[in-house]
Amino acid sequence: xxHQKKVRKLGRPQDQRKAMLRAMATSLFMHGEIKTTxxxxxxxxxxxxxxxxxxxxxxxxxxxxxxxxxxxQEIPGAEEMTLEGQExxxxxxxxxxxxxxxxxxxKERNGGYTKVFRLVNRRGDNAEMALIQLT
Numbered sequence: 001x002x003h004q005k006k007v008r009k010l011g012r013p014q015d016q017r018k019a020m021l022r023a024m025a026t027s028l029f030m031h032g033e034i035k036t037t038x039x040x041x042x043x044x045x046x047x048x049x050x051x052x053x054x055x056x057x058x059x060x061x062x063x064x065x066x067x068x069x070x071x072x073q074e075i076p077g078a079e080e081m082t083l084e085g086q087e088x089x090x091x092x093x094x095x096x097x098x099x100x101x102x103x104x105x106x107k108e109r110n111g112g113y114t115k116v117f118r119l120v121n122r123r124g125d126n127a128e129m130a131l132i133q134l135t
Contacts, residue, residue, distance in 0.1 A: 023071060024040065025051060028044065029048075029051075029070065030094050035129060038116070038127075039128075041116045041130035041131075048113070050069075051069050051070060052103060052113045058103065063095070063099060066098060070098070072093050073093060073094050078091075078092035102134065115133055115134075117130060117131040
């Protein structure tokens with residue numbers, strides 16, 4: 001029996017499960033919403049909310065912890081940031097977006113940063129689909 005077992009195994013070994021959640025969280029922060037299966041969306045919801053809680057702290061230690069939980073990819077098509085007094089443009093990455101745009105939105109909120117919507121079942125295997133988005 002699975003009494004008091006919180007980890008959703010998602011039918012994968014631990015290393016693959018962590019990599020999948022990490023990639024999904026990166027995509028969620030990059031695009032604001034993603035479409036996936038219901039069980040993956042529920043697992044991603046708690047994972048992403050922990051990362052946003054780190055980002056709300058805003059210090060260097062929180063930035064490093066959040067950096068270990070997502071892939072710090074460059075966002076294609078995003079405007080480049082320039083620092084005051086410098087000519088060099090800084091490319092916008094997922095980690096920078098998380099700390100500069102996403103976390104300040106939730107400064108006053110104590111959780112509930114993501115929302116999961118049910119969609120129609122997938123045609124091929126009738127899997128429950130969901131849309132998870134940042135609220």
